[in-house]
Amino acid sequence: MINWKEIEFPEAIALDKIICSGQCFRPLEWEGIYRFITKDSVLYLKQVSEKRLAFYVNENASVVKQGEMSKIFLKENSERITSEGAEKQWEKIWLPYFDGRRKYKKIEQDNRGDLHLQTCIDFGKGLRILKQDPFETLITFILSQRKSIPAIRSSVEKLCEQFGEKRYSKVEEKDVYLFPSAEALYHADLSNCSLGYRVPFVQDAVERIVEGRLDLSALEKLPTKELLEALMEVHGVGIKVASCVALFAYSRMDIIPEDVWMKRIWEKHYQGGNPYREDPDGGIIQQYLFHYAIHHKEEY
């Protein structure tokens, strides 16, 4: 039996909006159950009410590395995660992942005298900027360029199935795949993931990391400008992809990734200019605007 635990998120949270707001490509929803994976933790959620969620953290039961023939490592005493263990994982991993400490309500209520933004905030109530794993974010946004969101999703899934570790999911009653490590992608044959011309871009990122020329965890303490520059040293990473990584993995909330959609938005509603360039919450504002736009494509 699946032991769901209910918790109250600090403020409104809308899982359905989060997973289709263009910031993440792996999370899924089926029959009211949401699945999130970060690093080696697999989380299932149900939306109970505006603030309340039911969660289940998958146990770390079976670990099978790709390539290691059918060896199953059962951790001692991992029959089930104790409820304290699950609570701890929620606090340590998942609350930060959902940016649970930040007060979006305050950001939403700041009066910027912007009617269109108000519309987008109403429409996007409950959105959060996720704090995703830097490696996963870097790779997925490298391969996102010139791809539609559905195409990105299937590409990422192929990467995971071919090179990621498996975890047996009690909820789904089948194996699910973690995002692959840099080591697992090092010298890997990436020709069956629909990456097209982006294969050498992904390879360059992976090589820099494995060979120690790029330390993603060390970037955390860099000022934003230097963070962006460090990311852009990777072949195939320009200002837009670097900005996405800065915002979605390093929580640099003042960064606004400028893509075709944001350009359309500035054109249609802001006389062609971005008025939030200096706003410390610009990245969050961007997410409301972006989310509204991709759900009202006919208006743009």
Next chain:
DNA sequence: AACCAGGCTCTAG
């Protein structure tokens, strides 16, 4: 069945 996708690199001027 064309058309375009949460861009970037490289080259030409």
Next chain:
DNA sequence: CTAGAGCATGGT
């Protein structure tokens, strides 16, 4: 330094 072509493939 800026402008523009070219890029591999899948989803609609």
